Amino acid sequence: xxxxxxxxxxxxxxxxxxxxxxxxxxxxxxxxxxxxxxxxxxxxxxxxxxxxxxxxxxxxxxxxxxxxxxxxxxxxxxxxxxxxxxxxxxxxxxxxxxxxxxxxxxxxxxxxxxxxxxxxxxxxxxxxxxxxxxxxxxxxxxxxxxxxxxxxxxxxxxxxxxxxxxxxxxxxxxxxxxxxxxxxxxxxxxxxxxxxxxxxx
Amino acid sequence: xxxxxxxxxxxxxxxxxxxxxxxxxxxxxxxxxxxxxxxxxxxxxxxxxxxxxxxxxxxxxxxxxxxxxxxxxxxxxxxxxxxxxxxxxxxxxxxxxxxxxxxxxxxxxxxxxxxxxxxxxxxxxxxxxxxxxxxxxxxxxxxxxxxxxxxxxxxxxxxxxxxxxxxxxxxxxxxxxxxxxxxxxxxxxxxxxxxxxxxxxxxxxxxxxxxxxxxxxxxxxxxxxxxxxxxxxxxxxxxxxxxxxxxxxxxxxxxxxxxxxxxxxxxxxxxxxxxxxxxxxxxxxxxxxxxxxxxxxxxxxxxxxxxxxxxxxxxxxxxxxxxxxxxxxxxxxxxxxxxxxxxxxxxxxxxxxxxxxxxxxxxxxxxxxxxxxxxxxxxxxxxxxxxxxxxxxxxxxxxxxxxxxxxxxxxxxxxxxxxxxxxxxxxxxxxxxxxxxxxxxxxxxxxxxxxxxxxxxxxxxxxxxxxxxxxxxxxxx
Numbered sequence: 001x002x003x004x005x006x007x008x009x010x011x012x013x014x015x016x017x018x019x020x021x022x023x024x025x026x027x028x029x030x031x032x033x034x035x036x037x038x039x040x041x042x043x044x045x046x047x048x049x050x051x052x053x054x055x056x057x058x059x060x061x062x063x064x065x066x067x068x069x070x071x072x073x074x075x076x077x078x079x080x081x082x083x084x085x086x087x088x089x090x091x092x093x094x095x096x097x098x099x100x101x102x103x104x105x106x107x108x109x110x111x112x113x114x115x116x117x118x119x120x121x122x123x124x125x126x127x128x129x130x131x132x133x134x135x136x137x138x139x140x141x142x143x144x145x146x147x148x149x150x151x152x153x154x155x156x157x158x159x160x161x162x163x164x165x166x167x168x169x170x171x172x173x174x175x176x177x178x179x180x181x182x183x184x185x186x187x188x189x190x191x192x193x194x195x196x197x198x199x200x201x
Numbered sequence: 202x203x204x205x206x207x208x209x210x211x212x213x214x215x216x217x218x219x220x221x222x223x224x225x226x227x228x229x230x231x232x233x234x235x236x237x238x239x240x241x242x243x244x245x246x247x248x249x250x251x252x253x254x255x256x257x258x259x260x261x262x263x264x265x266x267x268x269x270x271x272x273x274x275x276x277x278x279x280x281x282x283x284x285x286x287x288x289x290x291x292x293x294x295x296x297x298x299x300x301x302x303x304x305x306x307x308x309x310x311x312x313x314x315x316x317x318x319x320x321x322x323x324x325x326x327x328x329x330x331x332x333x334x335x336x337x338x339x340x341x342x343x344x345x346x347x348x349x350x351x352x353x354x355x356x357x358x359x360x361x362x363x364x365x366x367x368x369x370x371x372x373x374x375x376x377x378x379x380x381x382x383x384x385x386x387x388x389x390x391x392x393x394x395x396x397x398x399x400x401x402x403x404x405x406x407x408x409x410x411x412x413x414x415x416x417x418x419x420x421x422x423x424x425x426x427x428x429x430x431x432x433x434x435x436x437x438x439x440x441x442x443x444x445x446x447x448x449x450x451x452x453x454x455x456x457x458x459x460x461x462x463x464x465x466x467x468x469x470x471x472x473x474x475x476x477x478x479x480x481x482x483x484x485x486x487x488x489x490x491x492x493x494x495x496x497x498x499x500x501x502x503x504x505x506x507x508x509x510x511x512x513x514x515x516x517x518x519x520x521x522x523x524x525x526x527x528x529x530x531x532x533x534x535x536x537x538x539x540x541x542x543x544x545x546x547x548x549x550x551x552x553x554x555x556x557x558x559x560x561x562x563x564x565x566x567x568x569x570x571x572x573x574x575x576x577x578x579x580x581x582x583x584x585x586x587x588x589x590x591x592x593x594x595x596x597x598x599x600x601x602x603x604x605x606x607x608x609x610x611x612x613x614x615x616x617x618x619x620x621x622x623x624x625x626x627x628x629x630x631x632x633x634x635x636x637x638x639x640x641x642x643x644x645x646x647x648x649x650x651x652x653x654x655x656x657x658x659x660x661x662x663x664x665x666x667x668x669x670x671x672x673x674x675x676x677x678x
Contacts, residue, residue: 146640147611167466170556172574177266
């Protein structure tokens with residue numbers, strides 16, 4: 001049974017994005033960092049990737065720092081588990097609810113970036129809020145460099161069990177265990193499908 | 202004014218597997234054997250040699266999900282067999298055994314074998330030492346160090362038995378100091394107390410108690426040494442509380458104390474070592490007439506970014522105790538185990554700004570080390586501030602002695618522990634190091650160097666060292 005049978009759907013053309021959808025097809029390599037992020041990131045394979053990342057690339061002035069828009073673009077296409085619609089079009093994720101605290105001195109190797117994403121569930125009793133939040137957290141943890149600490153919360157006053165959901169999403173052990181749960185991973189994989197497949201043909 | 206501080210230096214990195222996944226915890230052998238066991242998301246336990254920081258052996262095939270926790274059974278009698286319990290997200294606990302000489306634990310032949318494990322420092326120190334200064338002959342080496350490319354490296358730990366019962370992920374396992382009990386805790390909100398019955402090695406376990414008062418995941422368990430009244434197990438939970446549990450004379454276990462105060466999940470509990478208990482005990486009070494056993498304090502590390510020190514408060518008179526005069530009928534009820542009242546008596550200086558996953562209290566120096574989501578490793582020391590009165594209680598304060606940032610690069614650190622050094626580079630036989638375990642799958646060893654730092658304006662400035670992963674270390678590649 002659906003929690004919300006008639007969700008409000010936002011017009012995709014009015015949503016904030018930096019993606020130029022037609023150009024993207026012709027020049028797929030232009031959006032360097034995001035394309036890197038969509039592929040299998042090196043740091044997933046090699047734990048010392050960041051060493052090379054910070055040392056070798058820090059003088060690369062072409063490398064733009066990751067900003068809120070880029071983080072938003074990573075999670076916007078995630079598909080809602082019960083509607084074939086993106087979190088962006090359902091208004092679950094909003095650009096203004098993506099907060100990024102970058103380190104004051106990015107050259108310092110110890111510097112950590114903090115990301116806070118606030119989600120607005122479509123209905124205040126949405127039983128899938130935890131799954132959606134998990135999807136957002138996992139998506140960002142996989143796609144962002146390991147120096148990013150991701151926090152996903154339910155926006156204040158938008159959900160009945162916001163505190164419980166927030167605490168679960170902040171618990172790395174619960175998240176780790178959830179990712180070893182096959183049925184949950186099946187749901188997550190389906191939600192992530194639009195992020196991985198080329199979506200703008 | 203000058204103050205004593207520490208620098209934290211990388212000594213070595215234990216070689217991880219080819220494609221390392223998250224490592225959760227590394228536990229040194231409690232009986233002075235130079236081995237440390239690491240629980241990993243690779244569904245295995247890696248055992249490293251502390252003599253040369255190489256992989257010694259592996260426990261594989263016992264779990265089908267992440268191994269979250271691992272515990273060595275303390276050796277109380279010489280059997281020549283090492284026993285390890287591992288707890289997994291697959292909701293089972295496994296018991297592993299390995300002969301000291303490297304072969305699988307063949308328990309029938311065990312009696313004839315030469316006894317090795319001695320709960321004795323000197324015995325262990327002799328390993329591979331040529332001729333001791335006291336003229337002792339070289340003992341034959343009894344630990345076989347295996348290399349990573351050995352094909353049968355995982356065959357020397359025998360998977361003896363699987364203990365099932367929990368409904369969901371096991372978070373932590375712990376043997377009691379006497380070795381009598383094994384505790385496991387889980388997301389199913391319960392703590393199970395197991396006892397190995399029958400002869401050692403028969404693998405017959407009995408569930409002594411299932412303790413279910415926590416209202417959410419139980420994240421950690423830690424045993425308090427027997428003070429003469431029995432061993433107590435402490436548990437920390439996602440419900441933000443700490444509880445103490447104890448069995449009575451009839452073997453009935455119950456909760457004897459609830460410690461409230463944390464505003465986040467309690468990730469780790471650590472009991473005070475004797476060295477610290479002795480240092481701050483007023484000698485005047487330790488007279489003959491004081492028969493109260495000394496109770497160690499407890500440290501707790503939490504997602505609320507604090508580390509708290511808890512102390513036992515003097516037991517208040519039980520409320521509503523029936524008067525001796527009005528009870529006409531003698532009670533057949535046995536009194537429950539004495540409840541304990543505990544209070545938070547200190548909070549360590551705040552350095553971490555993300556959840557603190559681990560804290561360890563050094564049995565040698567009484568210093569404390571902590572680590573967590575912010576990748577920092579922090580060392581604290583408790584110092585005497587003064588006395589409230591002549592012969593009165595000693596007042597102490599906790600100070601930060603040193604901070605190491607990026608202990609595992611940008612990765613979170615899941616565990617830190619004080620550990621004796623056994624490698625050739627140690628400066629003394631009882632030198633300690635810190636072992637850290639991280640999300641990068643790495644296990645690292647850190648040495649502590651003391652120095653006297655001049656304080657600026659009377660304020661102690663902690664020294665910040667950079668722990669870059671590329672730091673050249675003395676490990677063999």
